[in-house]
Amino acid sequence: MGMKIYNSLNRRLEDFEPLNPEQVTIYSCGPTVYDYIHMGNARTALVTDIIRRYLLYKGYNVKLVQNLTDIDDKIIRRAAELGISVKQLAHQNGEAYFEDSQRLGIQPADVHPKATEHIREMIDLIQILIDKGAAYVVDGSVYYRVDQFAEYGKLSNRKPEDLLAGARVEINEEKEDPRDFDMWKAAKPGEPSWDSPWGKGRPGWHIECSAMAMKHLGETIDIHAGGEDLLFPHHENEIAQSELATGVTFARYWMHVAFLKIDGKRMGKSEKNFILLRDALDHYPTEVIRHFLISAHYRHPLDYNQESLTKSEGALRRLNNCLDTLKQYDGEVGLNEKTDVPLQHAVQEMKARFTQAMDTDFNTAQALGAIFSLVSEVNKAFNTLDEMAAPVLAEAYQALAETCQVLGIYNNVETQEETGDNVEQRDELVKLLLEIRQEARNRKDWETSDKIRDRLKELNIQIQDTHHSTTWKFTTK
């Protein structure tokens, strides 16, 4: 079965067919770097990350471009407040963005273009639009003439009259039409500016995405993603600029991520009710936050609260307990046609359900359901299977590790450097303690055995008695 993506342009689920089967192109609207990113920003970035991971899992080549808006009103204002240069503020927050993203397990895009490094491309694009009569210059500013683009409003499903009646349209005497938007802002005293054919100034917001997407991905891109607040006017304006300039479709699939809420309201910087991603990461592991953010479908609102994070913690614990136990079978071979245990079917079913879920507009919530169903089956199997089933358990491990890594909820990397004399010594010490405890247990000296268990737990080492042995592992808390 092929993939389907919900396209905001038609508000329908559509079959996904990349323009060039060799390479899927994705443009994701990135942050304006005037501050650290919050959990809502993280949700959008994470969705993009998972879309890319899944497309790679499906065998596509992907080129992902995500911009950094490093010049705008908010950055100028914030820099002034802090008494540092715009450039410095943007640089600091840009670096912080990469750091935070990386901590959330988000892999860097192939290109992270910055607005200030593409002034030339933006000027060229604006000039094309002026030449076509789609833009006009007033006192050093350039505005887009909305009524020149017949399809204006096709993304946001708005008619020209809808945009005027009752709408909160900025009053600006310079504009011919209130709907027109600026592509180039004439310089104001003290603000950063660049030379242009229309005098010193700086780019408007929407033009950067058009220019940078086209430069790095071509005139037509496959997927354009962003938060749902960008649908109008940002994305509508990107379409207007790009398509009038090139005459071809700008983006074939528009994807919009629903808001993260907090206490039932949109988490937003202007409401001052946001949780910074870096603060959340200080309290919860990467995988827990990722699990929380993908526990609902990306087009549905999700409410941030401590209870939900606690639920994700519990779910991750269940998953990791299973994977930790399964991992020891990794590498077991010997599976053949004669091997026939029910778990094999469960593995196949999980893979099929996972793919089906992700194929259908990246339904991560449903994909998690498939994964946890197999976790249940594996746990049951532990109680009943004999050692002959080891290859099947290895297969289950592979399937779970692979799918969980698409979602980024399984950290298979050893947390500490698992080499060196200290580590060996540590392991031997734990082993020694467990031996002493076993001896105590043998003579029913529960006081001593429980003391060892309790004290180890205080040291974040959790031990478990099974039928024939005692296992131990590190815990996070």
Place this chain on the structure above:
RNA sequence: GGUGGCGUAGCCAAGUGGUAAGGCCAGGGCCUGCAAAGCUCUUAUUCGUCGGUUCGAUUCCGACCGCCACCUCCA
């Protein structure tokens, strides 16, 4: 005023024109010296309300109620 979305068990959350995935929490049982982990049973005859279409609707249509968002910078 315009546009769009949401309302599923105690909580979170998938989903389908044919009788409700998964997770968290809770309680009983099994296992265990006790824990932990795991298993197991219990937890929505029901999917905001009221109508309609249909052999049959939670799923389609209409009305209503409630909530949210965009139309202004915001992922």
